[in-house]
């Protein structure tokens with residue numbers, strides 16, 4: 154009987170939940186069991202906008218390159234206390250004192266569920282991952298975090314009627330995908346554990362949407378470039394490091410070949426896209442996983458643009474074989490026409506704007522002013 158009770162609740166929740174406006178009857182083909190065995194006293198509960206006015210957001214893996222910036226943006230929109238950052242690392246003072254932070258290991262299912270229940274979470278933004286280069290250096294850990302961790306997240310989100318955002322990546326494509334440009338739907342046979350885990354995430358999220366009515370939303374990000382946060386061990390990291398080294402030493406050692414073209418995006422565009430797709434009306438989404446793009450360049454083109462501001466910059470190429478092989482298998486250009494058509498995606502930063510913004514932010518004067526202000 155508890156199982157029947159649970160199923161009845163789940164079906165009602167799927168058909169009624171206003172948070173998950175995408176959960177149309179047609180998306181729920183058959184609900185035969187809950188995604189994970191739940192105890193008989195567990196109660197499915199979906200918190201809706203009508204109860205809280207604003208979504209209650211949990212960001213996993215929030216202390217990486219992207220999480221703190223996203224929390225800042227969402228807190229501005231939904232209120233400081235409605236957005237909780239979480240990670241397994243210790244937060245620096247400025248992050249700890251800027252809004253709610255909580256310890257959360259995505260491999261600990263019970264802990265995750267407790268956090269979601271106790272904080273009445275309605276949106277889950279799942280940022281925890283091992284990126285491409287560090288993933289290749291530790292495949293068992295990447296498999297655990299990126300695949301087992303994702304399973305926990307999917308089940309928690311389905312059980313509690315959450316809107317779930319999981320980012321994917323240009324790395325979800327491989328050498329047999331069309332690379333110039335790469336469309337949303339094409340062959341995906343990535344050659345990294347990172348890419349494999351992200352294709353798995355895309356497919357599992359879409360399956361849970363179809364099977365359980367989960368409000369799953371996913372964007373494939375290009376390489377993201379930011380000034381105030383460090384990248385976490387990816388193939389596109391060179392495009393962040395060049396700015397730091399150009400300003401500090403006037404010299405940059407690049408671990409990719411000069412003609413390695415990859416899709417890239419400034420962090421502000423990436424975070425805005427994430428908020429926009431999370432807020433997009435369900436009816437506007439014809440897909441659950443979208444490419445987004447802003448620009449494409451290779452290291453030499455980036456160096457040329459930086460030299461317009463710092464003409465003395467010297468760039469030396471010292472290729473890293475692992476990163477080069479990964480980059481050579483990834484898209485050179487990304488076709489994001491579906492995102493532009495369906496929910497109005499539009500980037501703001503192109504290459505010249507990106508370079509001006511990065512150098513402006515990292516200039517000694519600007520860093521001094523930031524230090525004095527904090």
Ligand SMILES: NC(=O)C1=CN([C@@H]2O[C@H](COP(=O)(O)OP(=O)(O)OC[C@H]3O[C@@H](n4cnc5c(N)ncnc54)[C@H](O)[C@@H]3O)[C@@H](O)[C@H]2O)C=CC1
Pocket residue numbers: 213214215216217218219220239240241242257258259260279280281282283284298302320321322323373374375376377378383384385386387389
């Ligand atoms: N930064 C980029 O260029 C791109 C990022 N993405 C995706 O966006 C998301 C966020 O990326 P970044 O912030 O750059 O990643 P990052 O590598 O900088 O941060 C990932 C965070 O996950 C945390 N983490 C690791 N194991 C964990 C565990 N067991 N439980 C909880 N947290 C754990 C780490 O402590 C780290 O703070 C990732 O899913 C990544 O795949 C996708 C494409 C491009």
Ligand SMILES: CC(=O)[C@H](N)C(=O)O
Pocket residue numbers: 284285286322323324347374375376377386387388389390
């Ligand atoms: C593009 C990504 O997913 C990431 N920056 C990486 O290089 O691994």
